[in-house]
Amino acid sequence: MTGPRIIDGKAVAAEVRAEMAKKVAAIKSKHGQVPGLAVVLVGEDPASKVYVRNKGAQTVEVGMNSIEHKLSAETSQDELLALVDTLNKDPQVNGILVQLPLPKHIDAELVLNTIDPIKDVDGFHPVNVGRLWIGERALVPCTPTGSVILAKSVAPNLSGMDAVVVGRSNIVGKPMAALLLRENCTVTIAHSRTRDIENVVKKADLVVAAVGIPEFVRGDWIKPGAIVIDVGINRIEGPDGKGRLVGDVNFAEASKVAGAITPVPGGVGPMTIACLLKNTVEAFEMQTGLSADA
Numbered sequence: 094m095t096g097p098r099i100i101d102g103k104a105v106a107a108e109v110r111a112e113m114a115k116k117v118a119a120i121k122s123k124h125g126q127v128p129g130l131a132v133v134l135v136g137e138d139p140a141s142k143v144y145v146r147n148k149g150a151q152t153v154e155v156g157m158n159s160i161e162h163k164l165s166a167e168t169s170q171d172e173l174l175a176l177v178d179t180l181n182k183d184p185q186v187n188g189i190l191v192q193l194p195l196p197k198h199i200d201a202e203l204v205l206n207t208i209d210p211i212k213d214v215d216g217f218h219p220v221n222v223g224r225l226w227i228g229e230r231a232l233v234p235c236t237p238t239g240s241v242i243l244a245k246s247v248a249p250n251l252s253g254m255d256a257v258v259v260g261r262s263n264i265v266g267k268p269m270a271a272l273l274l275r276e277n278c279t280v281t282i283a284h285s286r287t288r289d290i291e292n293v294v295k296k297a298d299l300v301v302a303a304v305g306i307p308e309f310v311r312g313d314w315i316k317p318g319a320i321v322i323d324v325g326i327n328r329i330e331g332p333d334g335k336g337r338l339v340g341d342v343n344f345a346e347a348s349k350v351a352g353a354i355t356p357v358p359g360g361v362g363p364m365t366i367a368c369l370l371k372n373t374v375e376a377f378e379m380q381t382g383l384s385a386d387a
């Protein structure tokens with residue numbers, strides 16, 4: 094018996110970056126401009142520092158301009174709002190990303206809603222959320238976009254599939270459902286209050302787990318042959334007392350049943366930054382009317 098197909102997020106993310114590097118080079122040679130991405134970090138959260146460093150490095154690697162603003166944890170909300178306003182007005186900045194989480198004294202929703210929707214490369218602004226749901230051209234959240242790319246890497250046509258999204262957050266679960274609907278899936282959003290969740294998930298040809306609970310989805314919830322996309326990144330203590338990363342799916346169990354499955358780490362995670370680069374190119378094209386082709 095052959096095992097499940099392990100979906101290699103690192104490899105697919107490298108393909109997306111290579112595609113973006115080609116596009117950026119074509120834009121540069123045709124129009125003499127390159128897209129610019131501004132990333133704002135407030136405070137000293139160690140994981141956030143790593144993600145911001147990786148975002149800057151990968152932005153430069155594909156040939157775009159990276160602008161980093163590292164602010165102290167004591168930065169006031171007004172100072173942050175003023176910086177966002179300056180970036181909104183700067184024509185060299187095509188994409189703005191404020192790294193989350195923000196310190197507790199700052200209203201994250203207010204800050205995110207202050208980003209000009211056309212520069213909102215996270216796709217979190219209500220204008221982009223609305224555009225996504227009504228099928229207009231929008232900047233779409235990176236993690237759900239990456240998750241769809243991974244699902245399509247093993248099943249290029251998702252049309253007609255029963256998809257169950259476990260989790261209803263604004264940044265993953267809900268946009269994920271909108272994107273799968275756009276792919277003509279029949280979409281169910283399950284969550285912590287869903288009755289008989291095992292049997293809801295069991296009907297799915299495609300399961301996306303984004304609930305934020307380590308190993309929540311068990312192997313016997315998975316329909317044999319289903320595609321399983323695990324968005325969770327949870328740091329837990331292993332039996333040896335050392336920290337390890339696990340997803341929202343019990344991988345050891347689910348991989349015995351699934352047709353294809355993403356690992357954690359090395360699945361959805363690497364796609365998040367690759368899709369951020371993709372959104373920055375998209376934002377540049379929307380703002381300037383210039384593209385790699387014309």
Ligand SMILES: Nc1nc2c(c(=O)[nH]1)N[C@@H](CN(C=O)c1ccc(C(=O)N[C@@H](CCC(=O)O)C(=O)O)cc1)CN2
Nearest residue numbers: 144191192193194215235326358359360361362363365
């Ligand atoms: N403004 C935003 N803030 C945050 C986002 C976001 O999309 N926009 N997402 C996360 C953090 N994040 C990017 O910002 C991110 C998280 C994880 C990964 C990743 O590649 N993970 C690896 C494992 C890394 C590890 O060992 O810790 C993997 O899954 O293989 C990339 C980006 C919260 N904040």
Ligand SMILES: [Mg+2]
Nearest residue numbers: 359360361362
């Ligand atoms: Mg992963």
